[in-house]
């Protein structure tokens with residue numbers, strides 16, 4: 001389709017480093033996002049292994065109580081704020097303009113600014129480890145008044161999170177304008193690739209929720225440093241106010257962390273089933289529904305504070321199960337009657353569906369308010385978090401990497417290594433996190449540095465730690481596959497998977513300006529139509 | 539890639555997915571079992587837990603079976619393009635309808651349980667004031683508020699109190715078969731009063747008093763601990779709930795009162811029975 005013979009400008013060449021630092025090309029920025037976030041995935045992973053090592057046996061003194069609190073706080077902060085939220089901005093940056101047939105994002109320089117805010121924030125947050133009092137240690141939730149007590153590492157954390165929030169807010173505005181204004185001729189909103197739709201709703205959530213977090217963080221900073229009393233009952237403030245504002249952001253934020261992952265697997269499943277996504281519009285409305293409902297359930301994190309309206313928040317939380325259920329049907333219906341193949345991206349997509357199913361189901365336990373009285377702040381919730389964020393989001397990240405690697409780098413990751421990676425990760429993940437359900441039911445609270453001998457939690461914790469290390473081992477075949485791919489020549493055709501969306505209509509990797517020519521867009525699957533030699537219509 | 543022989547991929551997928559999923563179901567049914575709890579309220583919450591668990595397992599098994607079936611049945615066998623089905627109509631109504639029904643049913647049952655367990659303490663119930671602090675607990679029993687054995691003439695300020703340390707877990711004495719009301723307070727940071735065998739936790743929040751009532755039905759020692767991150771030694775904020783017969787409770791009160799308040803305010807175990 002596209003020609004690869006792009007005439008190269010001769011003459012002046014910027015040094016490669018300078019080129020990367022000054023680039024405003026959405027593809028290069030997307031790649032930078034991916035490198036940055038995968039780096040912090042590794043950092044967060046090492047911290048997770050420290051957590052699991054500490055918890056492997058009872059009464060362990062591997063890390064002290066103080067350090068332990070810093071480690072799990074920074075584990076979660078890295079995974080959420082420096083990995084999973086910005087990794088979607090990375091995929092989005094690379095893919096949204098290509099998928100809608102545009103030459104770049106609407107505001108390329110602002111796009112570069114969004115990215116370059118991340119490294120200083122990441123460094124600032126982690127520099128907490130070298131200052132007096134250590135890194136932030138109040139949990140990623142930074143509940144006040146505990147968050148008033150700790151050292152300057154906490155201030156660094158607050159500023160870092162504010163900066164990260166600014167980055168995603170302006171990034172969100174950029175995505176929205178890009179999708180509203182720059183779609184190719186013929187691409188109506190309801191012909192937009194499903195990944196773009198999930199990025200659109202994610203961007204809306206970021207735009208509406210992130211400023212609330214920023215405001216809360218500024219209040220916390222004032223309380224800590226300038227004698228404010230927003231959250232201090234002795235000065236007329238309110239302790240629970242923090243939790244309300246924090247979760248008003250952070251519940252929508254959990255959808256910010258998963259919706260684009262759902263978009264990714266909704267690209268992958270149809271391609272390898274050779275069918276369109278089942279119920280495209282239902283999927284779009286379910287996504288919007290999740291986004292909307294997401295703003296009315298924040299207090300399900302606060303059922304045990306004794307200060308929230310339990311029936312209302314219980315009801316809304318259950319309701320969020322509905323659009324979630326719709327999506328499971330979308331994916332099953334896509335597979336049903338298909339012609340299914342199982343390359344690595346598909347394995348991760350199927351892994352996502354099965355693990356996210358568990359994560360959705362165990363979430364309903366906590367929606368049942370009286371059941372949550374027992375489960376809240378135990379390892380059951382840690383299991384839930386990870387079934388959605390690891391079994392969900394992280395599997396989608398890897399599915400997306402295997403799927404778009406040929407497009408981004410012009411090379412394919414080795415299939416055998418990919419399958420080994422998937423198998424190890426899938427097994428390791430379940431061994432690490434499934435036992436946490438039982439630990440939680442058996443009363444093990446989360447965020448404890450030690451548990452007593454004889455509490456009956458030893459065996460399951462040891463098992464879980466074994467699983468965590470198996471996850472770490474699963475990264476070895478992945479790394480080998482990446483290194484190996486880069487040692488080989490670029491040999492990938494425009495469309496190695498027989499895919500559906502516009503990014504596969506240009507060369508692999510695409511030229512700087514993206515497209516030489518665009519196929520006509522008459523449905524949400526322009527490439528499928530082109531292969532069939534007819535516009536199928538929708 | 540697409541031309542590689544399929545069976546091998548399939549075996550790999552089938553082995554990881556099917557064994558993973560089936561193992562989960564098996565383990566889930568066999569051992570995801572909450573302790574039944576020792577209070578009336580816990581028993582009701584545990585019943586609700588079982589209802590949710592059964593619904594969850596049914597949903598899980600149906601969806602997982604459909605998934606595995608689709609993957610095996612519809613794997614690629616030839617080059618023919620499958621029917622290009624976009625969905626629509628009745629199926630999409632069912633996609634919304636089925637989850638709505640399940641969710642409304644679960645919500646209704648949860649609310650019924652919530653109403654049942656949210657009982658108010660009778661006026662003469664034993665009242666215990668629990669104060670969480672970094673990093674242990676204080677349990678205060680007012681002499682005028684000891685339940686069936688309160689001393690109506692006691693000075694309203696007279697109270698016995700048990701204070702723990704991170705190294706020395708305090709013991710919370712409760713008489714069996716009587717409603718107990720807890721008043722939860724904190725002066726430093728947020729803590730959470732969590733007794734596994736109550737199947738219940740409630741936060742201690744500076745600037746507010748939370749309360750709840752339970753009726754323990756079993757005697758014995760039950761370990762418990764703080765469930766809200768509260769700083770360095772959060773993990774050591776443990777305590778023991780000791781549920782005993784009423785005589786034993788009275789004897790313990792008498793002994794503590796003698797120790798803490800001196801002879802004159804002693805409530806003898808022979809009982810100046812309250813009203």
Ligand code: HEM
Nearest residue numbers: 048051072076079084139140389390394446447448468471
């Ligand atoms: C190697 C993989 C991982 C392992 C072994 C692991 C392990 C853990 C453990 C043991 C905790 C509990 C710490 C405690 O309460 O004391 C935890 C908390 C958490 N993890 Fe992970 N984790 C992993 C990956 C991830 C990923 C990929 C994400 C997000 C995308 C994530 C997000 C979280 C969050 C949000 C918490 C809650 C932290 C808090 O409440 O302070 N984890 N993790």
Ligand SMILES: [Cu+2]
Nearest residue numbers: 251254300301
């Ligand atoms: Cu939430």
Ligand SMILES: [Cu+2]
Nearest residue numbers: 764766768772
């Ligand atoms: Cu605590």
